[in-house]
Amino acid sequence: MNPITKAIRIQTAHTGEMEHSTPMFLTSSFCFDDAEAMRAAFADETDDNIYSRFSNPGVKEFTDKMVALEGAEAGYATSSGMSAVFASFMALLKKGDHLLSCNSIFGSTHSVIKKYLPNYGIEFSYVSADKPDEWEAAIRPNTKMIYIETPTNPGLAIIDLERVSALAKKYKLILNVDNCFATPVNQRPIDFGAQLVVHSATKWLDGQGRVLGGVIVGKKELIQEIYLFCRSTGPALSPFNAWVLSKSLETLDVRMERHAKNALHIAKALEHHPKISFLKYPFLPSHPQYHIATRQMQNGGGIVCFDLTGGLESGRTFLNSLQMLSLTANLGDTRSIASHPASTTHAKLTEEERLATNITAGLIRISVGLEHVDDILGDIFQALEKC
Numbered sequence: 001m002n003p004i005t006k007a008i009r010i011q012t013a014h015t016g017e018m019e020h021s022t023p024m025f026l027t028s029s030f031c032f033d034d035a036e037a038m039r040a041a042f043a044d045e046t047d048d049n050i051y052s053r054f055s056n057p058g059v060k061e062f063t064d065k066m067v068a069l070e071g072a073e074a075g076y077a078t079s080s081g082m083s084a085v086f087a088s089f090m091a092l093l094k095k096g097d098h099l100l101s102c103n104s105i106f107g108s109t110h111s112v113i114k115k116y117l118p119n120y121g122i123e124f125s126y127v128s129a130d131k132p133d134e135w136e137a138a139i140r141p142n143t144k145m146i147y148i149e150t151p152t153n154p155g156l157a158i159i160d161l162e163r164v165s166a167l168a169k170k171y172k173l174i175l176n177v178d179n180c181f182a183t184p185v186n187q188r189p190i191d192f193g194a195q196l197v198v199h200s201a202t203k204w205l206d207g208q209g210r211v212l213g214g215v216i217v218g219k220k221e222l223i224q225e226i227y228l229f230c231r232s233t234g235p236a237l238s239p240f241n242a243w244v245l246s247k248s249l250e251t252l253d254v255r256m257e258r259h260a261k262n263a264l265h266i267a268k269a270l271e272h273h274p275k276i277s278f279l280k281y282p283f284l285p286s287h288p289q290y291h292i293a294t295r296q297m298q299n300g301g302g303i304v305c306f307d308l309t310g311g312l313e314s315g316r317t318f319l320n321s322l323q324m325l326s327l328t329a330n331l332g333d334t335r336s337i338a339s340h341p342a343s344t345t346h347a348k349l350t351e352e353e354r355l356a357t358n359i360t361a362g363l364i365r366i367s368v369g370l371e372h373v374d375d376i377l378g379d380i381f382q383a384l385e386k387c
């Protein structure tokens, strides 16, 4: 079966009542017939569920679908994207190891790397998304993992997955990719050689702004280490959230196709607007890494970003002038969302640090929703008039 069919048809959770849609398994633990069955389960001699911190049928269904969509061997679902990222570091890196990452990564991931990994004796350094030629020189004898996001947030730089994966292979490193922005129906890092893929399921995978969740998929032996870490430390995905997310995956492919279609339309319509100094969208030929994007992605995704000629003040005016688009700290929703990184998510950075990752003072990020594209564009146009 095609992975898209699997995302609709995999049903690991059954009650025996002939239900069509997956039931929800709101239970913290599972029963055994006798002492021997319980002993065997605890000895890992069976796949029986024991306790929902370890496994749960609904969580397994969501995980199995993600494994199929990403073309992975195994997976483990977590309570949020950040717990997935954190578990992928803590289960696989130890004192004295070095993590190589990119300066364009999600803010909380940056905090984990910079503030917490050094407490455990784990070294890190950053390379630039725009300077792939400098990556090889940044690898150290103790480098263990390369961690990247592509497209990057919010700058929409594209990192060449084939190239980084060749580098990881050469030095026997784990390539760990946050695939949150693209989703597996648009880009499959494992096909290009990544060993691990992490997700915030909170974004496009849910797609309707309802629940937090995360998932890690990849090579069986790496996932086993991550599973053991999570089983002991407790960042399990709740059965309710797993049920919501599993239903969401049934429509992921059609949703992402429309998000991308709307986004491309908006990107083309705004590209030469007089109030905009530059606009970035991976599938516009003007994007600096257009050729890499079209090679490794099925479409340009649902995020468009542009810089207002009026800078910081214009960014605030733009947000204040929107009538329909939501001002909220999320992305990947049916509802279009606008954000202004320089005054919010990236306000703590110095101007120099911001510019190093292409976050200009007037940068606006639009998470393009599923409303009629004319309504989204109409709202953006009228707000630009006021800037």
Ligand SMILES: *Cc1c(COP(=O)(O)O)cnc(C)c1O
Binding pocket: 080, 081, 082, 083, 085, 106, 108, 109, 149, 153, 178, 180, 181, 199, 200, 201, 202, 203, 212, 213, 214
């Ligand atoms: C939101 C996000 C995360 C963190 O996910 P949460 O579910 O909010 O914990 C990680 N990476 C990227 C790229 C994100 O956008």
